[in-house]
Amino acid sequence: MTPEARLASAIDLLNAIAAAPRRPADATANAFFRERRFIGGGDRRAIAQLAWNVLRNWRKLHWHFPDRAAEGFSTADVTPRLLCAAMLHFEGMALDDVARMFSGERYAPARLKAPEKLALSHLAGKKLAMPQQSNAVRLEYPDWLAPALEAQFGPDLVPEMAAMGQAPTLDLRANLLKGTREEALRELARAGLTAKPTTLSPWGLRLEGRQPVTASQPFRDGLVEIQDEGSQLVAAAAAPKPGQRVADFCAGAAGKTLAMAMLMENRGQIVACDVSEPRLEGAAKRLKRAGVHNATRHLLTAGDKWAKRREGTFDVVLVDAPCSGTGTWRRNPDARLRLRQQDLDELVPKQAAILQRAAKLVRPGGRLVYATCSLLDAENGQQVAAFLQSHPDFALAAEGETSSLLPEGLRGKGAFSLTPYRDGTDGFFAATMVRKAAPTSTEAPLAGPAEGSQALRAPDQPGEGAPASAA
Numbered sequence: 001m002t003p004e005a006r007l008a009s010a011i012d013l014l015n016a017i018a019a020a021p022r023r024p025a026d027a028t029a030n031a032f033f034r035e036r037r038f039i040g041g042g043d044r045r046a047i048a049q050l051a052w053n054v055l056r057n058w059r060k061l062h063w064h065f066p067d068r069a070a071e072g073f074s075t076a077d078v079t080p081r082l083l084c085a086a087m088l089h090f091e092g093m094a095l096d097d098v099a100r101m102f103s104g105e106r107y108a109p110a111r112l113k114a115p116e117k118l119a120l121s122h123l124a125g126k127k128l129a130m131p132q133q134s135n136a137v138r139l140e141y142p143d144w145l146a147p148a149l150e151a152q153f154g155p156d157l158v159p160e161m162a163a164m165g166q167a168p169t170l171d172l173r174a175n176l177l178k179g180t181r182e183e184a185l186r187e188l189a190r191a192g193l194t195a196k197p198t199t200l201s202p203w204g205l206r207l208e209g210r211q212p213v214t215a216s217q218p219f220r221d222g223l224v225e226i227q228d229e230g231s232q233l234v235a236a237a238a239a240p241k242p243g244q245r246v247a248d249f250c251a252g253a254a255g256k257t258l259a260m261a262m263l264m265e266n267r268g269q270i271v272a273c274d275v276s277e278p279r280l281e282g283a284a285k286r287l288k289r290a291g292v293h294n295a296t297r298h299l300l301t302a303g304d305k306w307a308k309r310r311e312g313t314f315d316v317v318l319v320d321a322p323c324s325g326t327g328t329w330r331r332n333p334d335a336r337l338r339l340r341q342q343d344l345d346e347l348v349p350k351q352a353a354i355l356q357r358a359a360k361l362v363r364p365g366g367r368l369v370y371a372t373c374s375l376l377d378a379e380n381g382q383q384v385a386a387f388l389q390s391h392p393d394f395a396l397a398a399e400g401e402t403s404s405l406l407p408e409g410l411r412g413k414g415a416f417s418l419t420p421y422r423d424g425t426d427g428f429f430a431a432t433m434v435r436k437a438a439p440t441s442t443e444a445p446l447a448g449p450a451e452g453s454q455a456l457r458a459p460d461q462p463g464e465g466a467p468a469s470a471a
C-alpha cells in the first residue's frame with residue numbers, strides 16, 4: 001500500500017471505531033481487518049499504529065482544534081481525517097507534505113476542505129503537548145476521574161499517567177506444563193523472537209517491540225501464553241497447590257485458569273466459571289493448547305444451584321472481577337474515552353455482589369483472592385474493606401499466609417497493587433483473604449464435577465475455541 005492508502009485506511013478504521021462508541025476499539029479493529037484480508041501484515045501494523053496514536057493522544061489533539069466560529073470552523077469539523085493529519089504533523093511531517101497526502105487520487109484520502117486547511121494552519125510551530133494544557137488533557141485521563149486518580153497516586157500522578165500513555169510491553173508466560181522458562185526462551189529465539197525474563201513473575205518473558213508471537217511455534221505448541229506480568233502475579237497470589245479444588249469465579253477466556261492449572265501441575269480440580277458463554281467457549285482452545293487436563297467449565301446462570309451445592313468446598317477461590325479496566329489503558333487507550341461515572345456506579349455494587357457469592361464457596365481455612373485490573377480504590381481497597389467488615393469469618397492474609405510465589409516486595413501484605421510506572425506491568429490489584437478455620441456440621445461434602453459443566457478435554461476438533469487474549 002502507498003502511504004496515502006495507509007492513511008485513508010487509518011481514517012476508515014477510526015470512523016468505524018467512532019461509529020461503535022461503546023465497543024472496544026480492538027474488537028472493531030479485528031472486525032475491520034477481517035473484512036479486509038487483502039491488507040498485508042506490514043500495512044496492517046502501520047494503519048493500526050496511526051489509528052492507535054490518535055486514540056492515545058485524543059484529548060491533546062482535540063485541544064488543538066477549539067471552536068473558531070468567526071473563521072467558520074467548529075468542533076464538529078474535528079473528524080478522524082483532521083486528527084490523522086494532525087498526528088502525522090506532530091510525528092514530524094511538514095504541514096505541506098501532510099496536505100499533499102490528501103491528494104484525492106485513487107486510494108488516497110479526499111482533498112482537504114477549507115475549514116480543515118484552516119484548522120491545520122494553526123498547528124504551525126506548536127507541539128502536541130503544550131504547557132497551557134491541563135494535566136488531564138496532557139496525560140489523557142477523564143476530568144471526572146481526576147479527584148480519584150489524584151487521591152490514588154498523589155505526587156506520582158504525572159509519571160503514572162505518563163507511563164499509562166506509552167505503548168505496552170508484550171509479556172508471555174512460560175507454560176511449565178510444557179517446558180521450563182529457559183526452554184521457552186530458547187524456542188522463542190529459534191523462532192526468531194527476542195525476549196528476556198521478567199523480574200517479578202518467575203514464569204514471565206518480555207518481548208522487545210512488536211513481534212509476531214501468535215504465528216510462532218512455541219506459541220502454537222502451548223509452550224508460551226500471552227499474559228501481562230501483572231496478570232501472572234494475580235495467579236501467583238492465588239497460589240493453588242497440586243491436588244486442590246479451585247474455583248476461578250470470573251474466568252472469562254481463562255487467562256488465570258491457565259496459569260493456576262500450571263501451578264497445580266494438572267492435578268486436583270479447577271472450575272472455570274463465568275456468566276458469559278462466549279468467553280467460556282473461548283477458553284477451550286487455549287486450555288487444549290496449554291495441555292491443561294484438570295479444568296472444567298461452568299456457566300453461571302440465574303437460579304443455578306451449582307454454587308449453593310458447593311458452598312464451603314473450595315481450597316482456593318479467585319474472583320477476577322469485572323472492572324473499569326483503568327489499569328489497561330496502555331493497551332486500550334479508547335477505554336479512557338468510553339468510561340463514564342455511571343459505569344463505575346454500576347460496577348462497584350456488582351463487584352461486591354460477585355465477591356459475596358464467590359466467598360461462600362471457600363472452605364474454612366481456604367483462600368479467597370479478589371483481583372481487578374483497575375487503578376481505583378473504590379473497586380479495590382474499599383471493596384475489600386467493605387467485604388471484610390461484613391464477613392468477620394474472613395481476614396486479610398497475614399505475613400506468612402501470602403503466596404511465596406510472589407516477589408518479596410509484594411509478599412508482606414495481604415493486598416498489593418501494580419502500576420506501569422512503578423512495576424512496568426498493567427495496573428492490577430489483588431487482595432488475599434483467608435477464611436477462618438471454623439468448620440460447621442452443616443457444611444456440604446466435597447462435590448464432584450458439576451452437572452452441566454463441560455470437560456475441557458473436549459476440543460479435539462480443529463477450529464474450536466477462540467484466539468488467545470492478553471488477559
Ligand SMILES: C[S@@+](CC[C@H](N)C(=O)[O-])C[C@H]1O[C@@H](n2cnc3c(N)ncnc32)[C@H](O)[C@@H]1O
Pocket residue numbers: 231249250251252253254255256257273274275276279300320321322323354471
Ligand atoms: C476481568 S474479566 C476476567 C478475565 C479472566 N479471569 C482472565 O484472566 O482471562 C471479568 C469476567 O467476569 C465475568 N463476570 C461478569 N459478571 C459476572 C458474575 N456475576 N459472575 C461471574 N462472572 C462474571 C465477565 O464475563 C468477565 O469474563
